[in-house]
Amino acid sequence: MRKKLITSAMIIAGVLSTSPVFAAEKVKLEFWTMNMAPKFNRYFTDLTTQFNQKNPNLEAVWVDMNWDQIQPKLIAAIAAGNPPALVNFNVPWVHDFARQGNILALDEYLGADKNLYQANALNDVTYKGKIYAFPWYNSVSVIAYNKELFSKAGIKAPPKNFDELLAQAKTISEKTKTPAFAPKLSAESGGSFINWFYYAGLPVIENGKAVFNSPKHIALLQKFADLYKAGAMPKDVFKMEFEQEIASYNTQRIAMMTTAPQALKRTQTDSKAIYAKTDIAPFPIAEGKMAFGGWMMDYVIPTGTKSPADAAKLGKFVTSDAAQLAFSKETGTTFPSTKLAATDSYFMSGAKSSDPVEKSRAIAALSIGNAKTLTLEPGILPDETTMQRTLQNEIQAAITGRKSAKAALDAAVKNWNERLKK
Secondary structure, eight states: HHHHHHHHHHHHHHHHHHSOOOOOOOOEEEEEEEEEEETTTTHHHHHHHHHHOOOEEEEEEEEEOOOOOHHHHHHHHHTOOOOOOOEEEEHHHHHHHHHTBBOOOOOOHHHGGGGGBOHHHHTTTTTTTOOOOOOOOOOOOEEEEEEHHHHHOOOOOOOOOOHHHHHHHHHHHHHSSSSOOOOSOOGGGGGGGHHHHTTOOOEEEEEEEEOSSSSSHHHHHHHHHHHHTTTOTTTGGGGOHHHHHHHHTTTTSSEEEEEEHHHHHHHHHHHHHHHTTTTEEEHHHHHHHOEEEEOEEEEEEEETTTHHHHHHHHHHHHTHHHHHHHHHHHHHEEEETTTTTSSSSHHHHHTTTSSHHHHHHHHHHHHHGGEEEEOOOOSTTTTTTHHHHHHHHHHHHHHSSOOOOHHHHHHHEEEEHHHHHH
8 A cells, every 4th residue: 555655655756856847826917008109119118028027927028008098098007907017107196196096106115225315306306205116207498698798798608596697688688689598488389487486395185275475575576577578588479489589599589598408409400500509508597496397207107907016026127227328318408317317428428519409417416306296296286277377477467567466466376265265
């Protein structure tokens, strides 16, 4: 009997030793981006392949969709209990979904890796003291200026701070009869004056009330009114969008273009004579201790994701120094939110270049640590469209001299607070 048992055991062992070994099923990690296909198909295909090769038990799957599809599809997927691992968001969406409880806080997954990212980038996606997204690519404004017009105005160096920028703008207008620059003031260009308040380090809403009619707010608005009166900004500044600003600079109707570095490529192509007269300077830092023009994109982990730890591994991979640097090279227009990638020679080699495009890339990379997305927290305004329009109308009335700065801001604050009470 014992012999039979031994024989049977040996047979079973032999069968097991020769049976195929079934590999554990891979964990599928679907990640969504917005409006990246087909232009960046190669980048994301390569990125996905690299991740999967390094993580044989995981399977990252890239899915791209239009920006207006992301939110409704994600909400539906969360409700169905089958959300993706990662989703490409912007900063306002992060705060909105964090408030709703529809995305996960990432502090426990980031650990020491959070030190790889710029501090302002992490602050952008922090809600109630917790980090809710992996910072991805960012942008920042630079100043492209016409050296010939600066020389005619007797200005020997670009502005070092915001007040100096405004003073130089008036001098340029007076000496050359050319408007100096077009600050972002049109609603279409995202130029809500709220952004200027934040840039100056001034609050907008505190304890549920609008507070942007303090003496400091009024003084800031008055500076813009003085610029307009002096002819230092174009009369159509409230209608100027990105394309119009580039066209105005390229035809020497403004002396400075305060915009993203990629605008210089248009000048290089469309107006070689102006391009030859162009030099680059950083957009100055004001009391808000931030560079102007930031608009960061990121990745979030939705609530209900099957394996958040694996999703975090993917999130850190697609926003790593190497991945962000490669993406910046691929786009030619974006800047990384990680510290090390921004110091790469791809950016820094043009720091002393006489070529505006090369120099703007370096200047922007040096400024990216100060970039911050300037926006009100989503959902804080009960009727944002109407309230922003009211503020815009009052700001325009003050800058064009139809109202005093104080009267305009008092009226806007009163309107906002009446709506905030409801």
